[in-house]
Amino acid sequence: MTGERKLTTQKAIAEAIAQEMDADPTVFVMGEDVGVYGGIFGATEGLLDEFGPDRVKDTPISETGFIGAGIGAAIHGMRPIVELMFVDFFGVCMDQIYNNMAKIHYFSGGNIKVPMVLTTAVGGGYSDAGQHSQTLWGMFAHLPGMKVVVPSNPYDAKGLMIAAIRDDNPVVYMFHKGVLGLGWMTNNPRATGVVPEAPYEVPIGKAAIAREGSDVTIVTVGLSVHKALDAAEKLAEEGVSAEILDLRSLVPLDREAICASVEKTHRLIVVDEDYQSFGMSGEVITTAIEGAFDYLDAPPVRVTTPDTPIPYSHPLEAWALPSTERIMRAAQAMLVAG
Amino acid sequence: MTGERKLTTQKAIAEAIAQEMDADPTVFVMGEDVGVYGGIFGATEGLLDEFGPDRVKDTPISETGFIGAGIGAAIHGMRPIVELMFVDFFGVCMDQIYNNMAKIHYFSGGNIKVPMVLTTAVGGGYSDAGQHSQTLWGMFAHLPGMKVVVPSNPYDAKGLMIAAIRDDNPVVYMFHKGVLGLGWMTNNPRATGVVPEAPYEVPIGKAAIAREGSDVTIVTVGLSVHKALDAAEKLAEEGVSAEILDLRSLVPLDREAICASVEKTHRLIVVDEDYQSFGMSGEVITTAIEGAFDYLDAPPVRVTTPDTPIPYSHPLEAWALPSTERIMRAAQAMLVAG
Amino acid sequence: MAVPREHLIDMYETMVKIRRFEERIRELYFADKLPAFDIAAGLIPGEMHLAAGQEPVAVGMRPHLKDGDAITATHRPHHLAIAQGVDLNKMAAEIFGRDTGLGRGKGGHMHLFSTEPSFGCSGIIGEGMPVAVGAAMAFKARGTANVALSFFGEGAANQGAFHEAINLAALWSLPVVFVCEDNAYAISVPKTASTAVTDNSDRAAAYGIPGVLVPDNDPVSVYEVMGAAIERARGGGGPSLVEIRTDRLWGHFEGDADAYRTDDFKEDMNERDPLKTFAQRLLADGVLSEADITEIADRMHTEVEAAIEFAMNSPYPAPEATLDHVFSERTVTL
Amino acid sequence: MAVPREHLIDMYETMVKIRRFEERIRELYFADKLPAFDIAAGLIPGEMHLAAGQEPVAVGMRPHLKDGDAITATHRPHHLAIAQGVDLNKMAAEIFGRDTGLGRGKGGHMHLFSTEPSFGCSGIIGEGMPVAVGAAMAFKARGTANVALSFFGEGAANQGAFHEAINLAALWSLPVVFVCEDNAYAISVPKTASTAVTDNSDRAAAYGIPGVLVPDNDPVSVYEVMGAAIERARGGGGPSLVEIRTDRLWGHFEGDADAYRTDDFKEDMNERDPLKTFAQRLLADGVLSEADITEIADRMHTEVEAAIEFAMNSPYPAPEATLDHVFSERTVTL
Numbered sequence A, B: 001m002t003g004e005r006k007l008t009t010q011k012a013i014a015e016a017i018a019q020e021m022d023a024d025p026t027v028f029v030m031g032e033d034v035g036v037y038g039g040i041f042g043a044t045e046g047l048l049d050e051f052g053p054d055r056v057k058d059t060p061i062s063e064t065g066f067i068g069a070g071i072g073a074a075i076h077g078m079r080p081i082v083e084l085m086f087v088d089f090f091g092v093c094m095d096q097i098y099n100n101m102a103k104i105h106y107f108s109g110g111n112i113k114v115p116m117v118l119t120t121a122v123g124g125g126y127s128d129a130g131q132h133s134q135t136l137w138g139m140f141a142h143l144p145g146m147k148v149v150v151p152s153n154p155y156d157a158k159g160l161m162i163a164a165i166r167d168d169n170p171v172v173y174m175f176h177k178g179v180l181g182l183g184w185m186t187n188n189p190r191a192t193g194v195v196p197e198a199p200y201e202v203p204i205g206k207a208a209i210a211r212e213g214s215d216v217t218i219v220t221v222g223l224s225v226h227k228a229l230d231a232a233e234k235l236a237e238e239g240v241s242a243e244i245l246d247l248r249s250l251v252p253l254d255r256e257a258i259c260a261s262v263e264k265t266h267r268l269i270v271v272d273e274d275y276q277s278f279g280m281s282g283e284v285i286t287t288a289i290e291g292a293f294d295y296l297d298a299p300p301v302r303v304t305t306p307d308t309p310i311p312y313s314h315p316l317e318a319w320a321l322p323s324t325e326r327i328m329r330a331a332q333a334m335l336v337a338g
Numbered sequence C, D: 001m002a003v004p005r006e007h008l009i010d011m012y013e014t015m016v017k018i019r020r021f022e023e024r025i026r027e028l029y030f031a032d033k034l035p036a037f038d039i040a041a042g043l044i045p046g047e048m049h050l051a052a053g054q055e056p057v058a059v060g061m062r063p064h065l066k067d068g069d070a071i072t073a074t075h076r077p078h079h080l081a082i083a084q085g086v087d088l089n090k091m092a093a094e095i096f097g098r099d100t101g102l103g104r105g106k107g108g109h110m111h112l113f114s115t116e117p118s119f120g121c122s123g124i125i126g127e128g129m130p131v132a133v134g135a136a137m138a139f140k141a142r143g144t145a146n147v148a149l150s151f152f153g154e155g156a157a158n159q160g161a162f163h164e165a166i167n168l169a170a171l172w173s174l175p176v177v178f179v180c181e182d183n184a185y186a187i188s189v190p191k192t193a194s195t196a197v198t199d200n201s202d203r204a205a206a207y208g209i210p211g212v213l214v215p216d217n218d219p220v221s222v223y224e225v226m227g228a229a230i231e232r233a234r235g236g237g238g239p240s241l242v243e244i245r246t247d248r249l250w251g252h253f254e255g256d257a258d259a260y261r262t263d264d265f266k267e268d269m270n271e272r273d274p275l276k277t278f279a280q281r282l283l284a285d286g287v288l289s290e291a292d293i294t295e296i297a298d299r300m301h302t303e304v305e306a307a308i309e310f311a312m313n314s315p316y317p318a319p320e321a322t323l324d325h326v327f328s329e330r331t332v333t334l
């Protein structure tokens, strides 16, 4: 039964890339340690053996250089997949990403396409400290011209990767380390799931209802989807029915899905592993306010990472990042209050 | 009457820097064209003559290099003022800004201070196109560890600059080109105003009520304060009383002032020259929702730059950026609807 | 290398065309901006960086280009675009912010993008250098014998992108020619105050590639050096780094008081104006007659005028077009 | 340069201390993480980059340091911090995430900051290089005869920050020594696959400064070269660039299967382990006796053990301390 075949998210990503490389000779991969190592988080595992060093290129530690080169290659007929090892490193190369990759199509009045996928690992929870644990998706989503996708499970990871590679626009593909199912990360049962073998797309810009519910809507993305699902299971025992919306992409943002769910449940919690202020949590709440103001029975609430660098020490980090417990407390407080 | 002395915002900034350099030998300035040229936007006008090339240093076009050097100097007893010519250039040096300047104090558990001011020009409206017209303050405010100030007038510009230089934390000081009163920019009468000669501080983190009103609160910052004031004057003729809150700083954000004004007027419009989504407009609205939900008579509205790169052609840019007309239309629609 | 007569003439004609274009843009830039200069006003608002004096850099490479070659340029792009043969009408229209422009008015003078020929530029120092590397990667992968040329100022040679891009191109032996237009100034900052070495061509040693200096802003010297570098790249010999000493005759941007350069400096520079000196040389060598010179001027001026007229008679884009072209439509679906 | 006996002994002792520290961290890192390795678990969660084999780089500069000198290091910082004399207790406590740590548990092993001596490091490749330049600016401005030392891997030498920082230091003739620790690998990528030249010391030519190669991971060679470079910088002679060939004996981080390096390579490397070879040489030269060697090992092990104990007996910070130290209090008001 191929339909019942299970993969980890990491293997689903690597499979998606392999299938597209197979189908389209213009697709190639480059980045630090994507070759022999297979990517620090395994996103390019096995590709070097299958496709050789011309299509799976290890690079120097020159993110401005090789991301800019990805843009040039994309303009000239290739479909590069370029890995920025950790999203935290964006600062050494953001000009190429936000001012160049994301704007050339616009500057050219639509004449030039930049079909490039920028893959990058996001997220914390394993004490990798303040320069290796950020998500930063709110910042990428703030800057126009790039799609931003964040899969939370193996099925979406494969389908979104295939959609991203085939998309004629720049797509930033953020994979959360905690949903990859890596052997050396804390075991996460939801990081393994059924993944069809044949290529398929998951449309970019459509949220998914990860769990249906009627009392409160929890909008989130990435690893926090799992934390929200855990919270929802426990809340169900307390008689609270939580609906969980997995955004799957921040750009385009599925504002309709947010409002539709809020219209149903009348309550909104946003769970965001990114920094609290000036980011995703505010945007999602504002979206609900703009589209479903009259339906809200209580002010929406956010469960986020506070506006501090991510601390190293385990008790601090565990306190700072959104947790199942914090989500539960937020829901309980809201349902009592509202 | 020194109390009645008038300066442009640009001259107020240069005066503030000069006075602090005079008072404190550890203060120095570096950046591209800050010397003979006096800064492309005049923020360092006259300083080279007064303080010489050791304290007013022209740099190569090496933003990572000299912003990083500012950090090193700040750690070792200096108080550098470092100019990033346009905020749009952040992408070539953001690692030094957000991962280093903004985080060292935290990483060191408070043992190391980085008393540095990063000055930068922001804003559009004069057809400088998509890599020279952005404000991006929402992005800076999203990333923890740096204060973010945005003066809208000469008095605040001087006082905030002095406060920033004396602050022991990194401060990003964003001056909007349209409020500087430069001879070669479209004349803006509000860019000239009374500025006391003696040094003074304007506290970082306190919003100012730029105009009192009772029907609707308009929260904004930078040049849009002026547009909102123009709109308020016209709205007054129509019998609408708008209160205008000039945030002056995004970090710290004066959430109390936002909520207090909304509690008074029951209506909120946010005017933001930054990109609409995942930025300041959502944060201000969410702040009001969190703090003054029950006071709101209508869903807050935003007047922003859409999520597109800033277009070059005048009719496009004029349409894209927040304007007095758009602010008026928003207020009118809200007061009719609400 | 003997320069064929038709190349000499072609280079001269192109120099005239470039200079005329820059002069006309300059005139029209100031229209409706004076007496109280307002950068936001007039037919062409915004910053305007003109390349008068730097024509030799552009025309010297021109005869060596082939279909499919790519150029990445800077905030000062007109001379290179014209020399490569970018559609002059569309380029002018873009500068005037019109719907018929290369970017339908969205890009403006610092963001001129063309597909045939492949030209791009940007407002960020050093931004184009890695892009040229990527173009060369595509040429290599697709097996076309094309070359990517990356132009940048001497100020840009201190930007990290310079180092990363050249190392990549050298490492992967890609068909790129890196060309530093050394006009001795980055806005007001002289090269001596920004660059720890005298010649950026010496920096080629850091990447194990050839570095060549063209010391004299002479189209023929540029022709020779660029010919060799392009041939080398096209033949699989890898990248090289060329530095060309040139002159920016006018201010950094229009409206720049240019007070940071002495009158002596500016006088010397104007005396060695390459357009004048090249014309004199072609006359002296009998390549062109006085009548040819006049005819060329007329023909080039007419061509430029036609482009300016095309631009000025073109409509502005509709304001709501702001929202177009952030993303393209999807062309591939399952 | 004859090396004084006490420097030889000091260097050896410090090598022993570093190695012991790395060994103990390694052991404790794996505590509670195995059999199913979980990076988030155990006494020391997160990434761990150890510098066993690179001790010569650290101890060779040590005798030349003065009070007030500054070091910026990388993600692999322990050897340098120990050699500079950073408080070992606080450093260990930081690695264990305790409230008594250098950063009260906020920074962790990649973010060790000390004021006396002035030490900093970071998790971003190349990030410390410009910071060292700024430290040197402050030394120059304040008239102290101090030097800033910037350490980075050979992988970092292809990052733009390398270029920008060295150009600045050379241009302004600042007291900085740039030291490339060439262990031939950046994670799995060999230097040959990342760097267009063989020796990064040759890149000094791009900045008109001295470039020196130390080819042999020998503390005495490092001592000599670093002594000259530091003296030069301290005396106002400006920066230099030193590349030291060294060996990373273990994986890139702990848990790395290190499958990208051949067994032969690893065997050779272990055979030339600098701790062993330096001990042999000091024995052969009569600088130390077997008894000295044992005594030093005991003393250094005891010192390391005390630091580890201090760390493990220290309390964790309170969770809410997360919110502290984003900003400092204001110390100056009007």
Ligand SMILES: Cc1ncc(C[n+]2csc(CCOP(=O)(O)OP(=O)(O)O)c2C)c(N)n1
Binding pocket: B032, B061, B063, B085, B089, B092, C075, C076, C123, C124, C125, C152, C153, C154, C155, C156, C157, C181, C183, C185, C186, C187, C248, C252
């Ligand atoms: C990253 C970045 N930093 C600064 C600037 C501002 N700027 C625009 S042009 C210029 C000078 C460029 O000098 P050079 O590279 O020599 O080119 P030229 O103007 O002389 O042609 C500067 C500093 C910029 N556009 N991008």
Ligand SMILES: Cc1ncc(C[n+]2csc(CCOP(=O)(O)OP(=O)(O)O)c2C)c(N)n1
Binding pocket: A032, A061, A063, A085, A089, A092, D075, D076, D123, D124, D125, D152, D153, D154, D155, D156, D157, D181, D183, D185, D186, D187, D248, D252
């Ligand atoms: C800007 C940036 N890019 C990539 C990384 C990921 N990374 C961490 S260490 C490393 C290899 C560094 O190699 P090298 O500079 O030779 O130092 P070594 O690890 O050998 O000591 C890489 C690529 C990073 N931390 N920062």
Ligand SMILES: [Mg+2]
Binding pocket: C153, C154, C155, C181, C182, C183, C184, C185, C186, C187
């Ligand atoms: Mg120049």
Ligand SMILES: [Mg+2]
Binding pocket: D153, D154, D155, D181, D182, D183, D184, D185, D186, D187
């Ligand atoms: Mg290395």
